[in-house]
Amino acid sequence: MTPFLEVAFYVAAAVAILSTVLAITRLVAVHALLYLIVSFLALAVVFYTMGAPLLAALEVIIYAGAIVVLFLFVVMMLNLGAQARETERQWLAGKVWIGPVLLSAILLVEVIYLIARARLSGGIGTIVGPKEVGIALYGPYLLGVELASMLLLGALVGACHLGKMETRT
Amino acid sequence: MTGVPMSYGLILGGILFVLGLAGLLMRRNLLFILISIEIMLNGAGVAFVAAGSRWMQPDGQIMFLFILAAAAGEVSVGLALLLRFYRQQQTLDADAASEMRN
Numbered sequence: 001m002t003p004f005l006e007v008a009f010y011v012a013a014a015v016a017i018l019s020t021v022l023a024i025t026r027l028v029a030v031h032a033l034l035y036l037i038v039s040f041l042a043l044a045v046v047f048y049t050m051g052a053p054l055l056a057a058l059e060v061i062i063y064a065g066a067i068v069v070l071f072l073f074v075v076m077m078l079n080l081g082a083q084a085r086e087t088e089r090q091w092l093a094g095k096v097w098i099g100p101v102l103l104s105a106i107l108l109v110e111v112i113y114l115i116a117r118a119r120l121s122g123g124i125g126t127i128v129g130p131k132e133v134g135i136a137l138y139g140p141y142l143l144g145v146e147l148a149s150m151l152l153l154g155a156l157v158g159a160c161h162l163g164k165m166e167t168r169t
Numbered sequence: 170m171t172g173v174p175m176s177y178g179l180i181l182g183g184i185l186f187v188l189g190l191a192g193l194l195m196r197r198n199l200l201f202i203l204i205s206i207e208i209m210l211n212g213a214g215v216a217f218v219a220a221g222s223r224w225m226q227p228d229g230q231i232m233f234l235f236i237l238a239a240a241a242g243e244v245s246v247g248l249a250l251l252l253r254f255y256r257q258q259q260t261l262d263a264d265a266a267s268e269m270r271n
């Protein structure tokens with residue numbers, strides 16, 4: 001791993017964490033989604049520096065491309081007005097968020113302590129290209145691919161059914 | 170030892186997961202709850218990829234592909250439910266779901 005990729009990992013990780021924090025604290029849904037896109041793109045860089053170029057491409061195409069666009073379409077259909085920001089501010093006002101944030105921070109400190117104490121050896125950054133992933137995916141993991149296709153079919157039928165019921169009522 | 174230590178990748182995954190968890194717990198808007206679930210799935214995926222990269226095996230990346238499929242299915246059904254919920258209740262408040270009969 002060249003030093004450039006190492007620096008790129010740290011910078012992209014910092015960007016990912018920062019944009020995720022901003023995404024979960026925004027009052028307007030569209031702003032949160034834009035920060036979420038930045039977070040996914042930063043994670044794509046992280047995957048690339050970790051030696052997973054296929055996943056870097058999939059992160060951009062599927063997460064930042066398809067899933068966030070789905071969210072954006074729903075925000076467009078909801079047509080939330082200016083008062084949505086006020087309700088959101090009221091929901092987040094006061095001390096409601098201190099409890100969850102404090103408890104999750106305690107869990108995070110524990111996890112970091114345990115990982116640091118384990119003294120894991122070795123570094124990340126060895127490139128495992130699309131060829132190896134494809135060979136393993138359609139070899140030992142073939143059953144998993146079939147199950148994933150069944151899951152997606154189920155999700156398709158479910159989403160279609162829920163959408164159809166909406167137009168009838 | 171070469172490159173970034175593996176524990177940093179795992180810690181990045183943990184931080185993202187906890188950020189998603191905190192968002193899930195502190196927001197009342199259903200749309201933000203779905204966004205937080207996406208962030209949590211991503212954090213778990215980063216840990217998988219870091220571990221797979223450490224042992225130079227493609228298994229971590231394959232697990233991330235399955236997480237991707239699960240996230241796509243979850244978000245499509247979740248957003249369809251959210252649209253129906255909004256038409257029925259005229260709000261995105263998760264607390265209003267406690268009165269969702271019929």
